[in-house]
Amino acid sequence: MSNCDACLVSGLSICSVLTTDERTELGSFGHIKTVKRGQTLQWEGEDSLFVANVIDGLLKLSTATSDGREQIVGLAFPSDFLGQPFHSRNGYTATALVDSRVCLFTRTAFDAFTLEHPELGHDLLLRTMDELKSARHWLLLLGRKSAGEKISSFLLELSRRMARVVENQNDNQILCPGAEPAPLDRITLPVDRQQIADILGLTIETVSRQFSHLRAIGVIELPDRRTVEILDRAWLQENAGN
Amino acid sequence: MSNCDACLVSGLSICSVLTTDERTELGSFGHIKTVKRGQTLQWEGEDSLFVANVIDGLLKLSTATSDGREQIVGLAFPSDFLGQPFHSRNGYTATALVDSRVCLFTRTAFDAFTLEHPELGHDLLLRTMDELKSARHWLLLLGRKSAGEKISSFLLELSRRMARVVENQNDNQILCPGAEPAPLDRITLPVDRQQIADILGLTIETVSRQFSHLRAIGVIELPDRRTVEILDRAWLQENAGN
């Protein structure tokens, strides 16, 4: 049983639509699980036994071909929902990119609870629609953009999402639904070059070359391999190919 | 006002979860609209004023870059749901590929009705999750598959989906939820080469060359430019790169 009142993401996660009592009830059959970096929470195609809220850390959602080519289909940041409610099989593999904590529910119990609380189902719908929207946006990126445009898009998107995470970490009680925090100009990359390649449908060498190129023309700085500093955001926006 | 009892897709569309009375109520503020081939039902980024059920025909859902590159992000077959409930802006452009008919609802009225009928919202959730699943599957295709694998995947997927449409046309009253009809070996392509290219993130020439190659090695036959006959389905499955 988890302590929802102290939950870092209770204001942004799916739980935020519930009353205190309802949240306590849902929390009574959820529990917190630690997922170590590299550990896989669920495998694509296997039985969908659990759903979860990400409390902190970061996970990648991925699919792969039988011969081992991988495509990352999403990233799950704190407060994101994870898993396949009402479905018997997992649609993707979920692996922790850094040590993470998730609030885990058995799928069937969560399903039943959702059916009794339509507002939860409604919030799930909105979240799923949002994910669908960004997945489709990513289709355009993968299908039609050049390597340079992919990198620019990635940096802008990451800057935006990381800002939300940081915002929530700094002050998780004050919530401004819909209000977007200012994007970060200094990003600590949560993923290595190979994973950037797997997100953008490129190779590690191409990612590296594009980074070097952006640095050479003064658009970004690379203080160390996990940090990107955006010097010319406008340039990135003009060259993201949107 | 539309006549739901005579609706060709009432058994498969989102309406199927409603009681007869509810369906009549929903139908009372829906109306049937004809969309001619090439006509656009909604533009990406504009106000989300309507949602719709596809009754018959076929529409493409697409996004584009500012310089005109297009990516098709989905196809809407009869009984598919179209639009952005609970969202103020359209997430994609929807254009009829052939003369089509849709059952149109004003978005706000549909939203209100959905909130009063949780089972409709629940069905919407399941459909959205399904679309998300296939969108993510498509990310793997666009990001990691070769042109040949893309074409193979496309033919198999199309064969599967067209079979469902034909099944429903032949006998729209007998419903076997979950039961998949046998995939078709003779497909009438609902799209031209350019649109196949826009779906697969390729050029028209590459699509054409891949088709020619498959014909040369005896995997398919091309009786005319809108027909593909699958001679060796197993080969396609082995070379679809899943």
Place this chain on the structure above:
DNA sequence: CGACTAATTGAGTCGCTTCAATAAGCGTGG
């Protein structure tokens, strides 16, 4: 039958990948 569009085929180019070598971080233990 002739004009138009869609599709195919060919030749050449380009961008990304592949393969290979070097360099830079980073943790460990001396």
Place this chain on the structure above:
DNA sequence: CCACGCTTATTGAAGCGACTCAATTAGTCG
């Protein structure tokens, strides 16, 4: 604290797959 080894990233050179540009052929419809 620095040397050492390991992992991760960068850079270079060569190859190839898909694209571009261009010409031809095959359908389609008045």
